[in-house]
Amino acid sequence: MSGAEKDSREAGQEDLEGNEDLEQSDASSDEPSDSEKDVDSDDFEDDEEEPAQTFLQHMEELRRRFVRIFIACGVGFLACYSFAKPLFGLLMAPLVATLPPDSTLIFTSLPEGFVTYLKVSFVAGFFVVSPYIFAQIWGFIAPGLYVHERKWMIPLAFLSACFFVGGALFGYYVVFPFGCEFFMGFADEFIRPMPTLREYLSFSLKLLFAFGVIFEMPLFIFFLARLGIVTHTWLRAKRKYAILVCFICSAVLTPPDVITQTLMAGPLVILYEIGIWISYFFGKRGGRIEEKAKAKAAAEAEKGDDDPDDSGPDGGGGAAEKPAEEKADTAKKEKPDAKKNKSDYDEDMIEM
Secondary structure, three states: OOHHHHHHHHHHHHHHHHHHHHHHHHHHHHOOOHHHHHHHHHHHOOOOOOOOOOHHHHHHHHHHHHHHHHHHHHHHHHHHHOOHHHHHHHHHHHHHHHOOOOOOOEOOOOOHHHHHHHHHHHHHHHHHOHHHHHHHHHHHHHHHOOHHHHOOHHHHHHHHHHHHHHHHHHHHHHHHHHHHHHHHOOOOOOOOOOOEHHHHHHHHHHHHHHHHHHOOHHHHHHHHHHHOOOOHHHHHHOHHHHHHHHHHHHHHHOOOOHHHHHHHHHHHHHHHHHHHHHHHHHOOOOHHHHHHHHHHHHHHHHHHHHOHHHHOOOOOOHHHHHHHHHHHHHHHHHHHHHHHHHHHHHHHHHHO
16 A cells, blocks of 8 residues: 555545544534533422323312312401401591591492491401412412422412402502592582492402402413413513503403503503513523523624634634645645556556
8 A cells, every 4th residue: 555545544534533523513512501401400300290180080179179268268257257347447448538528328228238247258358368268279270280380389379368468458558549539529519429338349349359360460470481381572572462451451350430440550561560570580491591591602602703713714613624625635636646656656667
């Protein structure tokens, strides 16, 4: 074997080794980073498959949860009925403060006063046992989640009750005074307001429950973000539609007037913005982590484009591909020399 052929074989072998190195580097770049592996392992560690429940088992579980909720509401009602009169006075306070001097609350049917006390006691008992009620609701949802997602159930149940009661208190201390003052502003010497117990109770309870429910929005967004159903980028993209839906919901949940509708739509929009930030910090795999990883990858790519030592004059892959091309050219150039040497050898043999 001549020296030229040896050189060409060695060049071909080096080309193969270079290609293998390139394939290994590509494969290593496709593998997830250590931070991504840590996130995945944190998200799905200790997850075990459980046998799926049938439809009848789900219905039986739902029935048990409802029975417990009704029993808890009954206990709360009995505990609050002893304080029915003070609770009724507390509920009527925003309206009584804005009534004209000669106006009073009235009732138009015999059992209306008694039924009003029963309703007030039941609603107060519902708010008292709301942590247990939300614990039953989240407990019914828990079997459909992964093990690492169920650890959020107890904090979510407690926070759900806190947000629900906080929303009702916001409606009572902020919205009720504005609403009552606005409605009583139409009274004059010819128009004397005398609202009935039934009408005011219906108005006040509707607002209390509506504000309690809408204040659950951040927790609802947090739950969907943890499941990966929504992301902060998607919520930001749909912001204008969300604002429209907030005003539509406030128009449905509140009485037909602009004041109470605006007083509900404003907090709804603010809560939606809070939900976007919650999704950013606590979303699936962490929106903040993803954005940092993307920014880091973009910075590395930009640095690689600017660095001539790493990327070469032809870009990212030029440094690895250029030596292989040069070796192939040198091998081609050496082949004619080998042929020439062989022909010289044949001529020498003929002369001999």
